[in-house]
Amino acid sequence: MLKKLAQAEEKWGGTSRLIDRWLQARRELLVQYFKLAGLSRSDSPENSLPGLQQVHQFCDHLVDYVSEGHFRVINQIMHSFPEGEQVTDRLLPEVIETTDKLLDFIDKYSVADNDDMLLSLDQDLAELVDVLETRLGLEDRLLQVLYTFRIQRNEPQQAVAND
Structure with a gap:
């Protein structure tokens, strides 16, 4: 996933603050x-779980990430140009399905208040990576x-500047 992220940053990075912030x-x-996954590996030499605070921080970040995607990025794509609404209409059911699974993880672990609640964390993280x-x-x-919308929107400005 980090390799794909690097490819995404190379491909789309620097074209807009919204894209850069999302990446x-x-x-x-x-x-x-x-x-978190590295800390919770059951085959690690210490066989240790992460602390509740680390799990809660991850859940907080996951909530922020999902919220940003839905309420800022997807909303802007949907309402900024006609093609955006068509694409979001097609993809939104799948996005919502992943959101529901991410929220299930958050609901389970954001309220964890003792280490016993972390016993299934390894398995849940393994499932979470597939959802991610x-x-x-x-x-x-x-x-x-x-990205395509931003490039198309900027083309007339670049063409004028080149004349």
Whole structure:
């Protein structure tokens, strides 16, 4: 996923603050995920779970990431240009499906108040990574639409500047 993120940053980065901010939020989410997953590996030498605070922080970041995607990025794509509404109409059911799964994880672990509640964290993180991978693939399709719109919108300005 980090390799795909680097490719996304290379492809779409620097074209708009919205895209850059979304990609940065994605990077932070993935880094936190991999730290948490690395800490919770049951085959680690210490066989230790992360602390409740680390899990809660990850859940907070996941909530922020999902909210940003839905209420800022998708909303802007949907309402900024006609093609955006068509694309979001097609992709939104799949995005919502992943959102529901992410929220299930958040609901379960954001209220964890003792270490016993973390006993299924390894399995849940393994399932979560599949959901994240699906979600990021859908987001990449949305990023491509946003990128194309930004490029098309800027082309007339560039053409005038080149004349």
